[in-house]
Amino acid sequence: MMAKVLGAAVVVFLLGASAYGAFFVAPNELTMGVVQRIFYLHAPCGMTALAAFLICFAGNLGFLFKREAKWDWLAVSAAEVGLAFCTVVLLTGPIWAKPAWGVYWAWDARLTSTLVLWLLYVSYLILRTMVEDPDRRALISSFYGVFIFLDVPLVYGSIWWWRTQHPQPVVFTGGLNPEMRKVFYLSWLSLTALMILLIRQRYELEATRGEAQILAREAEAA
């Protein structure tokens, strides 16, 4: 319990520090001005969402090879958390796009593939509600989870492979001011810590659900 509270406190501190960095430390971008500060939330959220979907993929593969419930619990936890991060990306993107591009949305490769990714993981969670038997649910959703992960490299590579309205990568190509880069890395760290915290919490929920199902079966048999 103490470790949990401490973990949550560290995450809140990191999020606070990254917000302070985004609002007060990072310099104003010359072309876009103050609205570019959305970048410190939007871009790390996108990267964290992809990391969560990668964990989901690992969980799905783990279940297919080992057939142990804990892998399925990890997969669904990471899928739901990844979806939360992807939702933030899809909500903050248009808020930034309107003043920067003049439109809320453009059907370019990055934006469209991200929306498709969001829809795919929503369908993954809906699929899970449609199968009652836990083993069958885990098996079907693991196959589906492995299949839908194919969109993740597509989202990541879209700005490298196609000419898009979405900006080209700046973080790993040296296109970012050193102060901006530091704030970006701090934001990425804080959001990754938040992702780990949320996946752990969601995993606990799934483990408790598993325990409740076993007890319910025992109660029925008794």
Add this chain to the structure above:
Amino acid sequence: MKNLSSVMAAYMIGWGVFFFYFVTVARRTADLRKEVERLKQALARGK
């Protein structure tokens, strides 16, 4: 400070989503724990 309201809105929405999700998961876990306790007690009574 043109567009500062857009920046504020983006951060409020982003944190709002995470906070809402965190609270939802915590509540669902608490409800399930109560269910587990109820089932354990029911099983103990049945023995």
